[in-house]
Amino acid sequence: MTDEKVSYRRKDIIKILADLNVMVVSLDRIGSYYSECKSIEEYHALSSNFLDEWKILPKLANARKILDSAFSYELGDDDMDELEREFQDLQYWSMKNPKPLKKGKSR
Secondary structure, three states, X not given: OOOOOOOOOHHHHHHHHHHHHHHHHHHHHHHHHHOOOOOHHHHHHHXXXXXXXXXXXXXXXXXXXXXXXXXXXXXXXXXXXXXXXXXXXXXXXXXXXXXXXXXXXXX
C-alpha cells in the first residue's frame, strides 16, 4: 500500500459522514437507554430494530462502495485486488466465531 492520496466528491463524503453521525448518535442513545432498561433482551431488540428500521446495513454498504471506488480492482500476481490484499487478515463474524478473536489469532 502506498501513501498515495485519494480524493472523493465533497457531497459523497458529507453523505457518508451524515449517515455515520446518525448511527453513532443513535447507538449511543440506545446504549444510554440500556443503562435504564430492564433487560439485555430489550437492548438487543432495540439495537436490532434500529439496524433494520433505519436501514443501517444498506447505508454502510453504500459508504463502502463510495470509499472503495478510489482503489484499483486490477488483480495482482496473487489474484487479489488492492483492497483484498489489505483486508486478507480481517476477522469477520460467523456462527463459529460470533465474538472477535484476540489479536494474533487466526480465523
